[in-house]
Amino acid sequence: MIVSRFCLATLSALLGLAAGAHAQSLTIALASEPTAMDPHYHQATPNNAMASQIFETLVAQDAKMSLIPGLAASWKTRDDTTWEFKLQQGVQFSNGQPLTPQDVIFTFCRTMNNEESIAGSYKAIVQKFADVQAPDAHTLIIKTRKPYPLLPNDLTRMGIIWNGIVEHGPITFDLEKKCGVTGDWPRVADFNNGKHAIGTGPYKLKSYVKGSGIEVERNDNYWGEKPEWRSVKFLPVPNAGPRLTGLLAGDFDVVESPAARDVQRIKDTPGFGYVVTPSVRIVYFQADVGRDNSPFVKAANGKNPLQDVRVRRAISMAIDRQTIVDRIMDGMAMPANQFLPDGMFGTLPHPPQLTYDPAQAKKLLAEAGYPDGFELTLSSTNDRYINDGQITQAVAQYLSRVGIKTKVDAMTRSVYFPKRAKREFSFSMGGWSSETGEASSFLQYWVTSFAPELGLGTSNYGRYSNPELDRIFRQAVTTVDDTQREKLLQQALTLTLADLPSIPLHFESSIWAFRKGLTYEGRADQYTLASSVKSVP
Amino acid sequence: MVLFTLRRLIQSLFVLLAVSVVVFFAVYAVGDPIELLVSPEATVEARAATIARLGLDQPIWQQYFTFLERALHGDLGTSFVHGIPAIELIVQRMPATFELVVVAITLTCVIGIPLGLVAGLYRDRPLGRGIMATSVLGFSLPNFWQGMMLILLFAVWLGWLPASGRGDTVSVLGVPLSILTADGWSHVIMPAVNLALANIALVLRLTATGVSEAQTQEYVKFARAKGVKPGRIVRRHILRNILIPVVTVVGMEFGSLIAYSTITETVFAWPGMGKLLIDSVYQLDRPVVVAYVMLVTLIFVIVNFVVDVLYAALDPRVQLVAPSH
Numbered sequence: 101m102i103v104s105r106f107c108l109a110t111l112s113a114l115l116g117l118a119a120g121a122h123a124q125s126l127t128i129a130l131a132s133e134p135t136a137m138d139p140h141y142h143q144a145t146p147n148n149a150m151a152s153q154i155f156e157t158l159v160a161q162d163a164k165m166s167l168i169p170g171l172a173a174s175w176k177t178r179d180d181t182t183w184e185f186k187l188q189q190g191v192q193f194s195n196g197q198p199l200t201p202q203d204v205i206f207t208f209c210r211t212m213n214n215e216e217s218i219a220g221s222y223k224a225i226v227q228k229f230a231d232v233q234a235p236d237a238h239t240l241i242i243k244t245r246k247p248y249p250l251l252p253n254d255l256t257r258m259g260i261i262w263n264g265i266v267e268h269g270p271i272t273f274d275l276e277k278k279c280g281v282t283g284d285w286p287r288v289a290d291f292n293n294g295k296h297a298i299g300t301g302p303y304k305l306k307s308y309v310k311g312s313g314i315e316v317e318r319n320d321n322y323w324g325e326k327p328e329w330r331s332v333k334f335l336p337v338p339n340a341g342p343r344l345t346g347l348l349a350g351d352f353d354v355v356e357s358p359a360a361r362d363v364q365r366i367k368d369t370p371g372f373g374y375v376v377t378p379s380v381r382i383v384y385f386q387a388d389v390g391r392d393n394s395p396f397v398k399a400a401n402g403k404n405p406l407q408d409v410r411v412r413r414a415i416s417m418a419i420d421r422q423t424i425v426d427r428i429m430d431g432m433a434m435p436a437n438q439f440l441p442d443g444m445f446g447t448l449p450h451p452p453q454l455t456y457d458p459a460q461a462k463k464l465l466a467e468a469g470y471p472d473g474f475e476l477t478l479s480s481t482n483d484r485y486i487n488d489g490q491i492t493q494a495v496a497q498y499l500s501r502v503g504i505k506t507k508v509d510a511m512t513r514s515v516y517f518p519k520r521a522k523r524e525f526s527f528s529m530g531g532w533s534s535e536t537g538e539a540s541s542f543l544q545y546w547v548t549s550f551a552p553e554l555g556l557g558t559s560n561y562g563r564y565s566n567p568e569l570d571r572i573f574r575q576a577v578t579t580v581d582d583t584q585r586e587k588l589l590q591q592a593l594t595l596t597l598a599d600l601p602s603i604p605l606h607f608e609s610s611i612w613a614f615r616k617g618l619t620y621e622g623r624a625d626q627y628t629l630a631s632s633v634k635s636v637p
Numbered sequence: 638m639v640l641f642t643l644r645r646l647i648q649s650l651f652v653l654l655a656v657s658v659v660v661f662f663a664v665y666a667v668g669d670p671i672e673l674l675v676s677p678e679a680t681v682e683a684r685a686a687t688i689a690r691l692g693l694d695q696p697i698w699q700q701y702f703t704f705l706e707r708a709l710h711g712d713l714g715t716s717f718v719h720g721i722p723a724i725e726l727i728v729q730r731m732p733a734t735f736e737l738v739v740v741a742i743t744l745t746c747v748i749g750i751p752l753g754l755v756a757g758l759y760r761d762r763p764l765g766r767g768i769m770a771t772s773v774l775g776f777s778l779p780n781f782w783q784g785m786m787l788i789l790l791f792a793v794w795l796g797w798l799p800a801s802g803r804g805d806t807v808s809v810l811g812v813p814l815s816i817l818t819a820d821g822w823s824h825v826i827m828p829a830v831n832l833a834l835a836n837i838a839l840v841l842r843l844t845a846t847g848v849s850e851a852q853t854q855e856y857v858k859f860a861r862a863k864g865v866k867p868g869r870i871v872r873r874h875i876l877r878n879i880l881i882p883v884v885t886v887v888g889m890e891f892g893s894l895i896a897y898s899t900i901t902e903t904v905f906a907w908p909g910m911g912k913l914l915i916d917s918v919y920q921l922d923r924p925v926v927v928a929y930v931m932l933v934t935l936i937f938v939i940v941n942f943v944v945d946v947l948y949a950a951l952d953p954r955v956q957l958v959a960p961s962h
Contacts (some may be wrong), residue, residue: 216720223680342801346801471875514918
């Protein structure tokens with residue numbers, strides 16, 4: 101009896117051990133793979149998401165993209181152009197070295213000397229700095245050339261790297277003297293092979309083979325709450341079918357963005373769960389309002405009808421957003437009335453509802469002088485946004501119902517984006533994630549007048565230009581006071597929604613599916629983070 | 638033999654050159670990769686710097702000559718997207734594809750040829766007819782669908798095999814191989830079968846047709862009249878004679894599976910080269926696409942060479958170099 105009890109105990113202990121070992125590792129299937137392990141190489145969502153698990157930023161974002169302390173415990177403005185950041189106490193890199201203000205300064209300098217990278221916003225951020233000082237081991241003073249209220253938001257994507265990966269003398273923010281760096285600047289290949297992938301994040305890189313997978317291990321020197329999983333494997337599985345079968349077969353614990361049509365299947369299969377979270381990615385159509393002759397719009401009177409605001413409003417009214425969301429998006433989207441979900445910084449508390457009203461749309465068209473409509477080609481991708489091709493078809497049909505003769509030209513993204521940049525379209529689909537989590541991002545790149553040298557209107561392919569809006573916007577992004585700035589952004593947004601240079605459709609929702617016993621805290625920024633996967637007791 | 642090799646080498650250099658021109662200009666014609674790479678948040682200078690670094694500010698012919706000059710020094714360019722040498726990117730994925738294809742081709746031969754032999758020898762009996770009829774399924778069912786069905790059956794319902802990915806690897810001379818581990822085999826078998834099915838059907842039918850044709854030939858009849866044992870007739874007289882078309886097809890299939898097993902790699906999330914090509918085309922990553930196609934051309938050239946040498950070994954009448962008069 102005693103023997104058998106002992107056996108049982110051993111057995112259950114063994115089983116428990118085995119279960120424990122299994123419970124400590126996690127396999128996640130990614131829909132798109134990061135292009136490098138260097139946090140400053142390529143500013144793309146998969147890269148930012150992966151980087152934020154290994155490297156941390158001064159300021160972080162929570163699941164709803166509100167700013168929270170990261171490596172900086174707190175920050176405040178001393179005056180309009182001076183920011184004080186207090187670093188967290190007791191933070192160590194994965195190699196045990198303590199975090200110092202010099203690491204932050206080194207990171208700033210590196211982004212200015214990162215020749216291998218694909219141009220992103222990092223340089224644009226650091227260029228705004230006049231000086232960076234470190235008066236003590238936990239304080240960082242950043243002086244900006246102009247008032248720069250978005251500094252904390254912009255710092256949420258700049259992973260801090262360790263200054264010991266290069267040879268250097270005393271590190272100071274002196275860009276002309278390479279900030280004291282004497283050796284070669286770190287290269288992307290050394291991050292990929294793990295040599296330089298030393299961060300303060302909850303995980304450290306174990307191996308990265310492009311196309312086959314990324315393995316990370318728990319960083320035992322992590323200063324924050326230790327993550328639940330000892331080792332995590334991220335596998336790139338770009339096709340939704342294999343992601344789903346892999347989940348159902350038990351190969352994966354968590355999968356990123358299963359197809360919306362498969363969610364029902366996941367729901368009906370016992371042993372699996374999913375979470376749907378509205379994201380900040382908005383899908384819209386941008387109208388060519390800048391040219392009298394636009395290539396894909398033809399009206400009887402020879403004008404470009406898209407230049408008339410009544411026509412743009414009519415188009416907006418002709419679209420039944422709720423039906424598109426219900427039928428085409430399987431409910432996994434949110435109809436949009438503005439360019440960032442309600443409630444985020446700078447959005448309108450009560451945006452005018454973009455309601456479906458085909459009768460009024462027809463009336464507006466007639467008023468504008470197009471009672472018989474005009475010819476319009478809708479251009480879009482067919483492999484970039486969720487169901488993009490079908491959405492364009494649906495919008496085209498809605499427009500034909502109010503008398504606009506539409507054609508659809510959907511193409512692969514590698515053809516579409518270069519063409520759009522050359523302004524070869526008249527009415528083109530766009531998608532944007534406001535990664536700063538506030539309203540200025542969309543306005544800056546898509547709405548303000550085209551002025552690339554100022555970093556404004558760089559995606560304004562329709563060449564909409566409203567001097568009043570530009571003025572308000574520029575004032576907003578140099579107003580440090582949050583209440584004031586929010587008011588200005590709301591004004592700019594109100595002008596945009598009145599003029600509709602871009603016609604919003606919906607916000608995509610992100611979906612994560614997982615095996616039983618797990619939960620995932622869905623994130624508005626669409627990041628898949630291992631530390632957000634929790635097991636349910 | 639030396640002359641033959643030399644001639645082939647010169648031929649293949651021209652082929653490679655032609656391929657590089659076609660692919661280089663074709664990818665250029667699709668569009669400007671900068672629009673896919675650079676974020677609208679980048680400053681004008683940063684954007685210009687990236688364009689200059691990738692050489693995209695040069696006229697296309699100049700870009701091509703720069704590429705050619707570097708290629709002659711063994712540098713096929715750096716991936717626009719990943720920032721590392723294109724060849725490194727491809728070579729990293731090669732072992733996975735190679736082992737998948739080797740398993741698939743082995744399956745093709747050890748299943749396809751014997752079944753074809755049986756079908757050809759007994760073509761008027763139910764056994765032969767049955768084999769031939771079933772083989773139609775092998776190449777008429779779409780590859781993608783076959784793969785999904787295999788996964789549903791063996792991974793989701795029965796739970797015997799993993800649905801996707803590559804198993805544990807063992808490093809042999811620095812090359813990670815998964816066919817040396819049990820876990821590796823459990824992962825490789827389904828995609829290999831998926832790749833092999835169509836080829837099994839092809840080889841089977843080719844063998845069966847050859848066998849039934851050869852059976853009516855004079856030399857087979859003569860051997861039979863002479864009293865040669867049936868087994869020896871099949872091995873020495875029939876099989877040897879029909880193998881030439883089979884070797885050709887298997888050779889070509891080997892090449893195309895290595896280069897373009899994209900569908901299977903996608904369905905089974907196999908981390909091979911085929912997926913890399915598709916990704917690179919989507920991202921207009923020209924250096925990778927060009928390097929890939931050139932490498933694949935090289936593989937085809939080598940495979941053809943091996944096939945020709947095998948011909949000579951199989952058929953004494955075949956001479957690699959035409960005798961000079």
